[in-house]
Amino acid sequence: MTFDSLPKSLNVLLLEKHGEDARFIQGLLTDSANTAPVLKVKTALSPAEVLRMAALEAYHVLLISTGSVGSPDIPAFTEKVLSASPASSIVLLCDQGDEGKLSADKPAGVQDYLLKTRMDGIFLHRVLSNAFRIKQIQKAQRSSENLLNSVMDSVAEGVIFIDGALAISRANASACRMLGCNESELRGRPYSAVLLSGHENEKMSVSGLSFISKTLEDGVSRSVERVSFFDGMNKPIWVHCSARSVCPGEKSAGLLLAFRSISDALQKEDKLKDAIQEQLRNEQRLVEALSELKKLNQQLRETQDQLIQAEKLQSVGRLAAGVAHEVKNPLAILMQGAEYLQQMLSKRDEDTHQVLEDMLDAVRRADTVIKGLLDFSAPAEAEMREENLPEIIDESLQLVRHLMIQNKIQVKKDFSPDLKSVVLDRSRMQQVFVNLFSNAIHAMKDGGDLVVCVRPDPKQSPFRHVIVEVSDTGTGIPAEMLDKVFDPFVTTRRGKGGTGLGLSVVRGIMEIHQGEIRIANRSEGHGTVVTLRF
Amino acid sequence: MDETSDKKRILIVDDEEKFANMIKKNLEKAGSYDVKIETKGTQALASVKAFKPHLIILDVIMPDKRGPEIAVEIRQDEKLAKIPIVFLTATAQKGQSEMFGGLVGGAPFTIKPAISKPVSTPDLVKCIEENLLK
Numbered sequence: 114m115t116f117d118s119l120p121k122s123l124n125v126l127l128l129e130k131h132g133e134d135a136r137f138i139q140g141l142l143t144d145s146a147n148t149a150p151v152l153k154v155k156t157a158l159s160p161a162e163v164l165r166m167a168a169l170e171a172y173h174v175l176l177i178s179t180g181s182v183g184s185p186d187i188p189a190f191t192e193k194v195l196s197a198s199p200a201s202s203i204v205l206l207c208d209q210g211d212e213g214k215l216s217a218d219k220p221a222g223v224q225d226y227l228l229k230t231r232m233d234g235i236f237l238h239r240v241l242s243n244a245f246r247i248k249q250i251q252k253a254q255r256s257s258e259n260l261l262n263s264v265m266d267s268v269a270e271g272v273i274f275i276d277g278a279l280a281i282s283r284a285n286a287s288a289c290r291m292l293g294c295n296e297s298e299l300r301g302r303p304y305s306a307v308l309l310s311g312h313e314n315e316k317m318s319v320s321g322l323s324f325i326s327k328t329l330e331d332g333v334s335r336s337v338e339r340v341s342f343f344d345g346m347n348k349p350i351w352v353h354c355s356a357r358s359v360c361p362g363e364k365s366a367g368l369l370l371a372f373r374s375i376s377d378a379l380q381k382e383d384k385l386k387d388a389i390q391e392q393l394r395n396e397q398r399l400v401e402a403l404s405e406l407k408k409l410n411q412q413l414r415e416t417q418d419q420l421i422q423a424e425k426l427q428s429v430g431r432l433a434a435g436v437a438h439e440v441k442n443p444l445a446i447l448m449q450g451a452e453y454l455q456q457m458l459s460k461r462d463e464d465t466h467q468v469l470e471d472m473l474d475a476v477r478r479a480d481t482v483i484k485g486l487l488d489f490s491a492p493a494e495a496e497m498r499e500e501n502l503p504e505i506i507d508e509s510l511q512l513v514r515h516l517m518i519q520n521k522i523q524v525k526k527d528f529s530p531d532l533k534s535v536v537l538d539r540s541r542m543q544q545v546f547v548n549l550f551s552n553a554i555h556a557m558k559d560g561g562d563l564v565v566c567v568r569p570d571p572k573q574s575p576f577r578h579v580i581v582e583v584s585d586t587g588t589g590i591p592a593e594m595l596d597k598v599f600d601p602f603v604t605t606r607r608g609k610g611g612t613g614l615g616l617s618v619v620r621g622i623m624e625i626h627q628g629e630i631r632i633a634n635r636s637e638g639h640g641t642v643v644t645l646r647f
Numbered sequence: 648m649d650e651t652s653d654k655k656r657i658l659i660v661d662d663e664e665k666f667a668n669m670i671k672k673n674l675e676k677a678g679s680y681d682v683k684i685e686t687k688g689t690q691a692l693a694s695v696k697a698f699k700p701h702l703i704i705l706d707v708i709m710p711d712k713r714g715p716e717i718a719v720e721i722r723q724d725e726k727l728a729k730i731p732i733v734f735l736t737a738t739a740q741k742g743q744s745e746m747f748g749g750l751v752g753g754a755p756f757t758i759k760p761a762i763s764k765p766v767s768t769p770d771l772v773k774c775i776e777e778n779l780l781k
Binding site for chain 2: 437438441442444445446447448449450452453456473476477480
């Protein structure tokens with residue numbers, strides 16, 4: 114809205130009871146009839162008439178002669194007039210002597226005043242036009258003010274105006290709520306006092322609010338992410354605050370603080386941080402659990418493999434009887450056949466005889482192996498009988514003969530001549546020896562000596578007769594495994610067919626026989642010694 | 648068959664024909680034996696009745712009928728009950744000197760001795776001589 118544009122004409126109502134003066138004034142106005150806007154003047158003779166006429170018609174300007182009202186009544190009259198005609202501008206026309214009062218204390222709603230004795234037509238015209246303008250401006254100003262108030266109070270952020278004197282000039286409803294004060298309590302107080310009240314650590318807060326003084330100084334807008342204000346109860350509130358100069362670029366023009374509470378956001382942030390921490394911890398736990406699981410899985414797999422191996426061994430045992438039968442028949446035929454040929458042919462020459470003898474020998478050897486195999490896979494119940502240990506050992510050696518040859522193992526037997534027979538379960542004892550020999554052979558991949566020694570126990574007692582020592586020149590058992598070596602599933606040949614069951618079975622069998630088994634690494638040289646006591 | 652011949656009659660019941668033939672050859676060379684072979688377990692009883700052997704060598708595991716079963720049948724027949732039976736087995740363990748035969752009239756009997764394959768002819772002859780029906 115521009116205030117330079119006036120309507121083409123202005124309606125003016127003159128209150129002047131003295132006719133002469135009225136005519137004089139009207140005359141003045143005709144002088145300026147050519148100047149826009151055109152002034153259309155009507156005259157009223159009394160205040161009451163003014164009120165009546167103003168009710169009937171809209172007047173842009175009311176020219177009131179103070180003499181016609183009576184000085185002390187002027188404020189009351191202007192009030193009345195304005196309530197009847199709120200849009201009208203009022204210009205007071207004074208006699209000499211009144212102007213002193215008026216210049217000091219212009220009543221509300223009066224835009225201007227004139228001295229009757231000091232005016233000409235042009236001047237009067239201008240004053241009246243301006244009075245109209247001023248009224249418009251005042252109206253516009255009021256609208257702006259209202260708008261500003263509405264905006265201020267509808268905004269969720271706290272808004273504070275700080276004037277050039279560093280005092281709070283305005284504060285909106287949100288600001289008052291956040292700071293716990295009325296606007297009237299805030300107005301006029303220095304901002305630093307309000308926003309810092311009661312802080313223990315003044316120094317810290319001062320620097321925290323320095324952005325405000327900087328903006329006040331240089332007029333450059335700033336904002337801070339986090340700063341703490343203190344409310345009327347001296348509780349800190351954390352806010353995001355921006356300071357903006359009222360007149361950007363101009364120094365010390367006053368500024369506008371807009372702030373919003375971030376307490377919620379901070380709380381959420383903290384909660385989020387905690388949650389993330391928790392998450393990380395959980396992740397960590399999951400990772401550890403996963404690694405545990407992997408390890409366990411690995412162990413399970415290995416155990417599974419071992420069980421499968423053990424199962425296979427059992428199956429082999431079950432097959433043994435059938436295999437034995439299938440093999441023995443051909444062996445029987447071979448034996449009978451060789452004997453027959455001996456009868457017929459051995460008289461011919463030495464060689465023939467020898468060949469046939471060797472063949473028979475081979476058959477007998479095969480038979481021993483089969484017998485050994487059958488004995489080895491005997492049924493569950495222990496049949497304890499008096500047995501000849503050396504015989505059992507020999508049979509067991511036969512069973513592992515091929516392994517020994519494969520690995521270039523030398524066998525040395527040292528059997529004492531005068532050995533008593535021992536009460537044993539034959540097949541189980543074979544199992545023991547086959548196991549021990551097999552372990553020894555596996556420890557001597559590149560050849561070595563397997564020594565089996567059987568002798569009477571020097572400490573003869575009803576329970577101790579015989580000592581058997583099986584020793585090898587192999588790799589020995591690692592020290593840390595020595596005391597676990599009889600536990601199930603402990604093996605040095607993991608992944609190479611070792612089930613880890615052998616020695617635990619052996620120990621079990623020795624227990625059935627009320628015997629004793631010890632394992633140690635050899636004191637001289639390398640290798641292992643297994644000592645059995647019966 | 649000629650009952651008055653001084654050769655002792657041996658009946659071998661075994662499903663392995665080649666083996667049985669070998670035994671027969673060797674036995675007949677080794678001593679004065681008249682050896683007959685029966686390869687079918689189901690016909691063993693009939694063969695015994697027909698041949699009237701002085702000793703029966705009986706294989707234990709045969710596809711159609713098990714040795715012990717045949718032994719029981721033989722023992723149940725009064726006329727045949729006295730004929731000595733020797734089990735011949737591929738599955739005996741060393742030191743096993745007798746094997747369970749079966750139940751006759753509710754009473755268990757064992758056959759002894761048992762010979763296990765492979766067996767050398769001299770051992771076989773020894774065993775036969777020890778057990779022959781006099």
